[in-house]
Amino acid sequence: MTTVQTSTNGDQLNQDSDKSNLIVEGKTLDLPLYKGSIGPSVMDISRLYAQSDMFTYDPGFTSTASCESKITYIDGDKGVLLHRGYPIDQLAEQGSFLETCYLLLYGDLPQGEQFEDFKHRITYHTMLHEQIHTFYKGFRRDAHPMAIMVGVVGALSAFYHDSTDINDPTQRNIASLRMIAKMPTIAAMAYKYSIGQPFVTPRNDLDYSANFLNMCFSVPAEDYKVDPVLARAMDRIFILHADHEQNASTSTVRLAGSSGANPFACIAAGIACLWGPSHGGANEAALTMLEEIGSVDRIPEYIRRAKDKSDPFRLMGFGHRVYKNYDPRATVMQKTCHEVLDTLGLKDEPLLQVAMELERIAREDPYFVEKKLYPNIDFYSGITLRALGFPPEMFTVLFALARTVGWIAQWREMIEDPQQRIGRPRQLYTGPTLRDYVPTSNR
């Protein structure tokens, strides 16, 4: 029989003034309680096994805080997302992606000179070692761009030896700038390679998002001018995807980093995890789903399938582990979607009509209401990215491009955390107990 009694006086984390008495099978355990600046308090169970010979059990980590962090805060019930305290909608509407990068990395919005220096340093790290161009040629042209991203990013440590020593703060900072600066170049080259067009080198006279669109859509045969409205939309989409607390891919980066792996290898691990359709792959899956539905009159059939436990189909772009309210990023994403379609004269885009009607129906359906399933950031991003000219298989690449700054910021925080140790979870073992080997002749 286990009961928990707690006494709290509300101090911040690491001031061990809160206690919880956990009574496990008659034994009383004193476990410290820590209170953050906002959000749920935590019970420190790091001594639980030593005191009780028991583990906690939390598959999927629905009730487990893996770390202390000062970077991003999410309130899933209120639909709140803060980056270093700033609401995502204000950052997306008023700021730039590189400004958000600075904020996530260094903790505050940059002032004039700081920001100019940061932008200059990012700009002058956008080129790739020429030998990496040969690396791409080892892939088939029809390789999924995410497969290329995992491979090329994982190989960067073979080219940039001077920024792999994780114990050197200077090298950690150079690796951070290199990753943020080079991801657009790597992503654009993955796209160009898949369509058989020549790579386009970065241009220092263009800002971050305009440079990316130019590397993706310009061709040597003629001049190309990036539409500033579309560049602004791209920049805002990057801001919306920059960081999101301890999601699956960020947790992967932290766990890989806890072993001392170099930052490029850690980011490659994060890209691999993000690829899953339950995570960053949902934007590609959501567009594929909308195309499969095809028209408003077929929506009821798919709503029924999404509710049918015997059918593995789920509404892609709906639901979230943390948000049990509207994803605040989806609100900005939907607005950006309309802006892009209006700019391109596509406001009657059939898929947008299907998406808006699907959202309306789902949000009135008791199944979705009771389970608090709302559209997430992936629901409208696919339509927007396709309108910008990207094929569906590039959508998760763009998510990875943007999320790189979040992964890097969280990786740095983990490396600089004095409590940091290698991550090594335990298990509930239910396999065979001890038994002797049986020679083949006796089986």
Ligand code: SDX
């Ligand atoms: C991202 O963690 C992050 O922060 C991620 C992310 C980020 O920025 O890093 O926000 C990015 O990954 C967004 C999520 C993108 N994924 C999708 O859109 C895929 C569709 N969504 C589902 O696969 C699901 O909602 C998850 C994976 C997002 C969340 O899974 P959970 O928290 O484990 O939820 P669950 O599977 O336990 O669902 C709870 C219930 C279940 O029914 P019951 O077993 O309780 O009867 O809701 C149902 C689920 O069957 N459900 C859905 C559904 N999502 C959940 N039913 C139909 N359609 C859906 N989309």
